[in-house]
Amino acid sequence: MSLLEINNLNISYKTRKETIVASSNVNFTLERGEILGIVGESGSGKSTIANAIINLIDPPGKITGGTIKIDNSELQNNEEIIQQIRGKKIGFVFQDPQTSLNPLFKIKDQLIETIQTHLNLSHDEALKKSITLLEEVGIENATKRIEDYPHQFSGGMRQRVVIALAISCEPDLIIADEPTTALDVSIQYQILELLKELTKKRNLGVIIITHDMGVIAETTNKVIVMRHGLIVEQGKTKDLLTNPKSSEARSLVISVPPTNKKIKRFKIISPDGLEITSSSANLTKNIIKTWGVRKNTNQKLLELKNITKIFDDQSISYRKKIDENTVKAVNNVSFKLFEGETLGLVGESGSGKSTIAKIITGLVRPSFGELEYNGLSLYNFRRKYQIEKIRGQIQMIFQDPYSSLNPRFKVRDIIAEPIKFFQKSITRKNLEQNVNDLIDIVGMTRKSLDRYPHEFSGGQRQRISIARALATRPRLLICDEPTSALDVSIQAQILNLLKDIQDELHLTMLFISHDLPVIRQMCDRTTVLKNGMVCETNDTEKIFINPEHSYTKELLKLMPKIESII
Amino acid sequence: MFQRTFNKIYDTDIGYSFFNSKIAIISSTIFFIIFLCSFFAGIVAPYNPFDPASVSLMDAFTPPIWSDGGSSNFFLGTDQQGRDMFSTMIYGSRISLIVGFASIFFAMILGVFLGVTAGYIGGRYEIIVMRITDIQLTIPTILMALLVDGIARAIISRSMHDEMAIYVLIFAIGISEWPQFARVTRASTLVEKNKEYVSASRIIGLSNIIIMFKHILPNILRPILVIATIGLALAIITESTLSFLGVGVPPTTPSLGTLIRFGNNFLFSGEWWITFFPAIFLVVLALSINLLGDWMRDALNPKLKKR
Numbered sequence: 017m018s019l020l021e022i023n024n025l026n027i028s029y030k031t032r033k034e035t036i037v038a039s040s041n042v043n044f045t046l047e048r049g050e051i052l053g054i055v056g057e058s059g060s061g062k063s064t065i066a067n068a069i070i071n072l073i074d075p076p077g078k079i080t081g082g083t084i085k086i087d088n089s090e091l092q093n094n095e096e097i098i099q100q101i102r103g104k105k106i107g108f109v110f111q112d113p114q115t116s117l118n119p120l121f122k123i124k125d126q127l128i129e130t131i132q133t134h135l136n137l138s139h140d141e142a143l144k145k146s147i148t149l150l151e152e153v154g155i156e157n158a159t160k161r162i163e164d165y166p167h168q169f170s171g172g173m174r175q176r177v178v179i180a181l182a183i184s185c186e187p188d189l190i191i192a193d194e195p196t197t198a199l200d201v202s203i204q205y206q207i208l209e210l211l212k213e214l215t216k217k218r219n220l221g222v223i224i225i226t227h228d229m230g231v232i233a234e235t236t237n238k239v240i241v242m243r244h245g246l247i248v249e250q251g252k253t254k255d256l257l258t259n260p261k262s263s264e265a266r267s268l269v270i271s272v273p274p275t276n277k278k279i280k281r282f283k284i285i286s287p288d289g290l291e292i293t294s295s296s297a298n299l300t301k302n303i304i305k306t307w308g309v310r311k312n313t314n315q316k317l318l319e320l321k322n323i324t325k326i327f328d329d330q331s332i333s334y335r336k337k338i339d340e341n342t343v344k345a346v347n348n349v350s351f352k353l354f355e356g357e358t359l360g361l362v363g364e365s366g367s368g369k370s371t372i373a374k375i376i377t378g379l380v381r382p383s384f385g386e387l388e389y390n391g392l393s394l395y396n397f398r399r400k401y402q403i404e405k406i407r408g409q410i411q412m413i414f415q416d417p418y419s420s421l422n423p424r425f426k427v428r429d430i431i432a433e434p435i436k437f438f439q440k441s442i443t444r445k446n447l448e449q450n451v452n453d454l455i456d457i458v459g460m461t462r463k464s465l466d467r468y469p470h471e472f473s474g475g476q477r478q479r480i481s482i483a484r485a486l487a488t489r490p491r492l493l494i495c496d497e498p499t500s501a502l503d504v505s506i507q508a509q510i511l512n513l514l515k516d517i518q519d520e521l522h523l524t525m526l527f528i529s530h531d532l533p534v535i536r537q538m539c540d541r542t543t544v545l546k547n548g549m550v551c552e553t554n555d556t557e558k559i560f561i562n563p564e565h566s567y568t569k570e571l572l573k574l575m576p577k578i579e580s581i582i
Numbered sequence: 583m584f585q586r587t588f589n590k591i592y593d594t595d596i597g598y599s600f601f602n603s604k605i606a607i608i609s610s611t612i613f614f615i616i617f618l619c620s621f622f623a624g625i626v627a628p629y630n631p632f633d634p635a636s637v638s639l640m641d642a643f644t645p646p647i648w649s650d651g652g653s654s655n656f657f658l659g660t661d662q663q664g665r666d667m668f669s670t671m672i673y674g675s676r677i678s679l680i681v682g683f684a685s686i687f688f689a690m691i692l693g694v695f696l697g698v699t700a701g702y703i704g705g706r707y708e709i710i711v712m713r714i715t716d717i718q719l720t721i722p723t724i725l726m727a728l729l730v731d732g733i734a735r736a737i738i739s740r741s742m743h744d745e746m747a748i749y750v751l752i753f754a755i756g757i758s759e760w761p762q763f764a765r766v767t768r769a770s771t772l773v774e775k776n777k778e779y780v781s782a783s784r785i786i787g788l789s790n791i792i793i794m795f796k797h798i799l800p801n802i803l804r805p806i807l808v809i810a811t812i813g814l815a816l817a818i819i820t821e822s823t824l825s826f827l828g829v830g831v832p833p834t835t836p837s838l839g840t841l842i843r844f845g846n847n848f849l850f851s852g853e854w855w856i857t858f859f860p861a862i863f864l865v866v867l868a869l870s871i872n873l874l875g876d877w878m879r880d881a882l883n884p885k886l887k888k889r
Contacts, residue, residue, distance in 0.1 A: 377785045408787060410785070411786075412782070412785050414778040420777075420778035420779050421779055422797055424801055425797075433788075
């Protein structure tokens with residue numbers, strides 16, 4: 017008898033215009049002591065299945081057929097059993113530890129409430145149990161910390177508390193929906209290790225939903241690949257990753273950036289099994305004509321000298337010394353950027369990566385230090401910003417494709433606006449030509465110019481962002497986590513596009529990411545940041561093969577590797 | 583052709599929500615009937631109450647058509663000067679709507695401008711603007727309007743006063759309504775300002791004016807529209823209140839409030855219709871606008887959308 021058995025599960029969402037099938041004919045089983053991974057691109061129905069198991073599908077979604085059995089008892093349409101089972105037999109770990117705990121209650125109260133709802137224990141017993149649970153998930157000094165509120169814990173600690181909550185009623189099944197997506201690499205590692213350990217110790221069944229193939233490779237025994245609500249392939253993790261049979265699974269596996277070697281281009285296989293070999297090489301001719309031929313001079317383009325940023329620095333008077341407790345978002349950062357190269361900035365959240373990008377683009381003023389661009393001092397000890405002089409030469413591509421385009425502008429206007437801003441007297445015909453050239457090189461049709469951003473997917477929006485950034489004829493392109501909101505196969509396409517554009521147009525790039533494999537594929541040199549300080553700067557290959565700084569070594573050790581299983 | 587346009591509108595979320603809400607359809611129909619009647623008052627109204635030639639004191643105090651002594655010439659009766667009630671009400675609602683729209687428009691321009699700039703620029707400017715808003719909000723609308731009216735009376739000469747009364751009224755109502763707009767606009771601007779498309783515009787080098795009014799403003803129009811609708815009803819009621827108190831529009835061009843005030847004198851002597859019909863008219867007008875605003879608030883708020 018399996019712990020969880022799902023037979024022919026069908027779920028659909030009925031909307032005004034159409035009925036969306038979120039999952040159709042889904043079959044799988046899960047045994048105790050097993051970790052099952054569910055992967056797929058966004059919208060493939062991964063989370064819907066998890067929600068169906070605990071009967072938390074939001075209307076208008078509905079289970080239209082099939083059975084969900086836990087220990088042979090049927091869950092569907094049986095509100096009473098679901099109430100009993102949910103929380104007691106099934107524990108749920110959500111993606112965002114910031115929002116899955118109630119900020120108004122102490123950890124203690126949240127744990128005790130859950131325990132008392134499902135287990136027949138007195139308050140004292142429940143408290144004792146809560147403390148043991150917190151110790152079990154690795155929270156030090158649990159007797160004291162149980163009195164704290166959620167905001168007093170860090171992100172990783174909070175996710176541990178959520179896991180403690182999930183296992184508090186001794187469930188048989190834990191469902192973790194993207195449990196580590198919001199966390200840094202080192203904390204991700206700890207959380208995954210914890211889940212693995214609990215599975216073994218308590219003989220649980222665990223379902224991990226993720227889009228990260230590295231996580232799948234390192235934790236799961238079995239894996240299910242989904243697309244459009246269908247299971248396209250399932251099997252042992254090792255078999256599936258080394259020898260994927262369906263084209264969907266192959267497309268997922270092949271687009272993952274390898275961690276152990278640098279490849280020239282990502283191979284892209286469309287989910288239909290065809291290899292996509294798009295290249296922008298021929299399309300840039302027109303752009304090069306309007307921009308004028310550029311050459312890589314390999315000269316210094318940008319230099320940061322001892323840049324420091326203290327937020328809320330207006331309150332600091334300059335006579336007063338900054339004491340050591342002042343939080344510095346960026347602390348004494350120096351690096352150089354040479355024309356034509358790609359420099360990677362890598363670090364965990366809070367390491368100051370994005371702040372550096374904002375300082376270079378002039379969105380944020382540094383508190384101290386010097387910034388030099390192409391021999392021109394943009395910001396120096398006289399505290400004068402001269403970024404206006406080089407407007408347009410530095411452009412940026414943002415992380416969130418859903419907020420980086422003005423929803424009220426047509427794509428044509430989004431791209432045309434910067435062109436018109438820099439060439440006030442441009443003729444309508446030339447403008448049209450320029451816009452068309454730009455939309456061509458990012459690989460979109462000209463028809464898309466007359467649509468609004470919300471009609472496009474994340475990857476397409478990121479292409480539009482790139483076209484907008486290129487519209488000012490920049491020399492330096494700053495990419496701030498350009499693919500972290502995208503699916504792997506789309507990520508591969510965007511990264512290929514960025515590489516092509518850089519080669520053809522001789523751009524210099526500053527590539528910011530927390531994703532080490534992506535950095536390895538994209539960057540010539542890499543700077544590792546920690547808490548606003550530079551750990552080391554070196555050639556990317558040297559950093560990956562022979563890291564010098566202890567922090568770099570740790571990061572490399574902890575990053576999930578898809579190769580670990582092959 | 584018409585069918586296709588209708589289908590297109592019906593297909594949008596807002597159109598669908600509209601055609602599936604009885605309240606929205608009914609209240610907007612009522613509002614548009616009133617709006618069109620007052621706009622084409624010269625055609626719709628059987629008499630022109632402002633034309634002395636058409637008014638005869640002989641017809642004064644004629645009751646509505648269905649009561650004893652009613653005349654078929656005057657459907658809803660006449661007032662103390664012999665003016666047809668139905669016609670005066672339509673002409674009166676015209677004044678009310680003009681004052682309502684104009685004052686809300688004035689309040690909107692002022693409030694949105696201050697709100698967007700305060701939210702976007704921030705710093706000391708924001709603090710000053712928002713404190714002024716707070717102070718303004720502590721003064722009741724009626725008090726503010728009385729104050730403005732008093733000052734206007736002191737400045738403007740007596741002969742000019744009647745002519746200027748309507749502008750004074752628009753200014754008085756507008757000046758007490760703008761803080762609502764300023765607050766909502768500032769809050770929405772603070773949200774939009776941190777979105778990446780604004781950063782992108784700044785990196786391109788666009789000027790603050792263009793970013794504020796070309797990029798941010800179109801994205802925060804929804805809440806402004808809702809406030810404007812609900813504010814319109816409030817402005818019409820405020821206008822009526824002020825006219826009722828005698829500080830609004832002059833008796834020569836009566837608005838709904840002025841009509842209610844006149845009628846009020848005769849309420850206990852039996853001529854109830856002179857005050858009753860304008861009052862009902864005002865309630866229907868204000869209610870239809872308010873219900874429309876209510877529906878709009880729900881329909882434009884994605885969080886409240888019915889599943």
